[in-house]
Amino acid sequence: xxxxxxxxxxxxxxxxxxxxxxxxxxxxxxxxxxxxxxxxxxxxxxxxxxxxxxxxxxxxxxxxxxxxxxxxxxxxxxxxxxxxxxxxxxxxxxxxxxxxxxxxxxxxxxxxxxxxxxxxxxxxxxxxxxxxxxxxxxxxxxxxxxxxxxxxxxxxxxxxxxxxxxxxxxxxxxxxxxxxxxxxxxxxxxxxxxxxxxxxxxxxxxxxxxxxxxxxxxxxxxxxxxxxxxxxxx
Ligand SMILES: Nc1ncnc2c1ncn2[C@@H]1O[C@H](COP(=O)(O)OP(=O)(O)O)[C@@H](O)[C@H]1O
Ligand SMILES: [Mg+2]
Numbered sequence: 001x002x003x004x005x006x007x008x009x010x011x012x013x014x015x016x017x018x019x020x021x022x023x024x025x026x027x028x029x030x031x032x033x034x035x036x037x038x039x040x041x042x043x044x045x046x047x048x049x050x051x052x053x054x055x056x057x058x059x060x061x062x063x064x065x066x067x068x069x070x071x072x073x074x075x076x077x078x079x080x081x082x083x084x085x086x087x088x089x090x091x092x093x094x095x096x097x098x099x100x101x102x103x104x105x106x107x108x109x110x111x112x113x114x115x116x117x118x119x120x121x122x123x124x125x126x127x128x129x130x131x132x133x134x135x136x137x138x139x140x141x142x143x144x145x146x147x148x149x150x151x152x153x154x155x156x157x158x159x160x161x162x163x164x165x166x167x168x169x170x171x172x173x174x175x176x177x178x179x180x181x182x183x184x185x186x187x188x189x190x191x192x193x194x195x196x197x198x199x200x201x202x203x204x205x206x207x208x209x210x211x212x213x214x215x216x217x218x219x220x221x222x223x224x225x226x227x228x229x230x231x232x233x234x
Contacts, residue, residue: 009076011172011204012061013037017070019056030056032227033070038220040075040171043198043205045215048224054208055176057224061206062095062174063087075171092121096165096173096203098194100180102157104149110160111136111145118167128167135163138200139193155186159193166197173197175207179214191217 019031030053038044046054059065061072063079072080074094079087104113114135115128136145139159149157158178165173175194179187195217198205207214215221223231 008040009073010037011040011042011075012206013071013073013076014061015071015073017057017060017072018068019053019060019065020068030227031060031067034224034227034229036222036229036232038204038206040204041198041202042219043195043207043217044220044222045218046206046208046222046224047210047212047215048230049210052224053227054224056227058174058176058206058208061172062097063091064097093168094171096168096170098158098161098165098173098175098178100177102149102154102161104157104160104164106149109146109148110141110152110156113149113160114163114167117164121168131167132163135166136160138196139163140189153186154182155189158182158186158190162190162193162197166201166203169201170203172204172206175205177208177210179209179211187211187214 014037015035017031017034018029021028021030034057046057048054060067067080071078074090079090108116111129111132114132118128119125133145136142139162141156141159141163144152144156149160152160178194179190182190191214194205194207197203220232222229
């Protein structure tokens with residue numbers, strides 16, 4: 001066959017992406033035409049001041065919102081104009097999310113928090129629990145699997161949230177200020193946990209941070225300013 005697609009399309013490709021909130025005099029141009037690509041298996045940091053459009057960018061890439069214009073290619077497939085049912089499937093099967101808040105269910109054990117979503121989408125209890133325990137062990141939480149969130153530190157809770165996001169073996173993990181609520185020692189453990197998921201499980205990671213120290217975990221850095229790309233290093 002002659003013109004087959006290259007086997008490894010970029011994990012993400014963004015072309016002239018724009019997102020405007022509202023309209024008329026009060027419209028806010030949160031993203032003003034952004035273009036870049038991220039290779040599979042990469043770990044990229046998005047930096048920029050508060051209000052520069054970092055969360056907006058992550059939401060467009062994570063299919064949690066739809067851009068005003070421009071294209072997003074996920075593993076070579078343009079996704080902004082797909083039907084919502086198809087986007088939902090991609091979110092469930094190909095993407096994972098970690099936010100600043102851990103959003104764990106307080107009445108569930110750590111391992112139950114990790115595997116519950118997978119169990120609800122039809123996995124067997126044994127397979128789900130085995131994978132959850134494996135992920136928790138990889139994140140140095142093997143001895144915390146049977147604890148409730150209230151018995152865990154903030155950094156431990158965030159690592160449980162990372163394990164939960166990895167349950168369905170996503171191609172891309174989005175993390176919006178995952179260390180925003182943590183002291184620097186816990187932050188470092190969370191960043192190392194993400195780096196481990198990237199290097200050992202091969203998941204592509206895009207994370208937002210405004211801690212310059214966190215650049216050391218990234219292979220590329222995307223700088224945003226007022227909704228525009230000011231630099232993209234790799
Ligand atoms: N839902 C929304 N409606 C209106 N304006 C919004 C909304 N979300 C974000 N904005 C605005 O868009 C800009 C970028 O916001 P955001 O992406 O949250 O930036 P960051 O994550 O870098 O702090 C800001 O001016 C913000 O006030
Ligand atoms: Mg934000």
